Amino acid sequence: MSVNERNYKEILARTEAAGAVLVAVSKVKPVSDIKALYDLGQRDFGENYVQELVEKQALLPGDIRWHFIGHLQSNKVKYIAPFVHLIHGVDSFKLLEEIDKQAAKNNRVIDCLLQVHVAQEATKFGFDSEEVVLLLDTIDKYKQLNKLQHVNICGLMAMASFTDDLEKLKQEFATMKALSEKNAERRTLKVKPETLSMGMSGDYELALEYGSTMIRVGSLLFGARG
Numbered sequence: 001m002s003v004n005e006r007n008y009k010e011i012l013a014r015t016e017a018a019g020a021v022l023v024a025v026s027k028v029k030p031v032s033d034i035k036a037l038y039d040l041g042q043r044d045f046g047e048n049y050v051q052e053l054v055e056k057q058a059l060l061p062g063d064i065r066w067h068f069i070g071h072l073q074s075n076k077v078k079y080i081a082p083f084v085h086l087i088h089g090v091d092s093f094k095l096l097e098e099i100d101k102q103a104a105k106n107n108r109v110i111d112c113l114l115q116v117h118v119a120q121e122a123t124k125f126g127f128d129s130e131e132v133v134l135l136l137d138t139i140d141k142y143k144q145l146n147k148l149q150h151v152n153i154c155g156l157m158a159m160a161s162f163t164d165d166l167e168k169l170k171q172e173f174a175t176m177k178a179l180s181e182k183n184a185e186r187r188t189l190k191v192k193p194e195t196l197s198m199g200m201s202g203d204y205e206l207a208l209e210y211g212s213t214m215i216r217v218g219s220l221l222f223g224a225r226g
């Protein structure tokens with residue numbers, strides 16, 4: 001099998017020691033690789049592309065928790081709404097409204113994370129720190145008006161800069177940690193973002209040190225994506 005069992009055991013042990021969740025990122029990898037990791041006990045898997053996710057979900061065991069970690073277009077929400085476990089990259093209010101609508105059609109409440117662009121690169125999707133706070137306030141107001149009842153904002157997600165500059169990474173993770181703590185203190189009725197999804201193959205250990213509660217690891221488990 002082309003799954004790195006040694007890496008899996010090691011990463012899982014570190015993740016669990018930190019009280020966090022490991023999401024195995026299986027984008028572009030075959031169903032047989034996912035099944036191999038599933039057979040080792042892994043249940044949380046992350047995918048970036050809607051069509052690929054839908055096809056794989058149909059072929060794999062029903063107790064897998066599917067995380068959507070890519071850039072989600074509003075017109076594709078309907079395809080994953082029946083089964084998706086957590087949508088990591090909510091980057092607009094419009095997208096959130098669409099998730100709410102599709103979740104309602106499926107009689108579900110879908111867990112979502114707001115994506116924060118903490119990295120300096122202009123290409124990264126997401127909100128800045130101030131926008132996140134404003135958005136949480138807005139969502140609270142909607143919830144109090146009995147709207148957005150089918151989405152649950154349970155945390156924040158970030159992608160750090162793609163760099164080996166350790167100081168820069170630390171700074172970005174620290175920013176996210178502070179933002180997450182600040183917002184987790186909100187004692188509003190409905191919106192308490194406590195999950196912090198950050199850390200990938202190259203930086204997951206640092207992310208865990210900085211309070212990540214959910215890491216998304218692909219290439220260390222499944223090999224490089226070519």
Ligand SMILES: *Cc1c(COP(=O)(O)O)cnc(C)c1O
Binds near residue numbers: 159201216
């Ligand atoms: C691909 C991807 C990952 C995993 O990246 P690796 O470096 O292979 O661990 C994590 N998060 C997101 C959002 C991704 O697109």
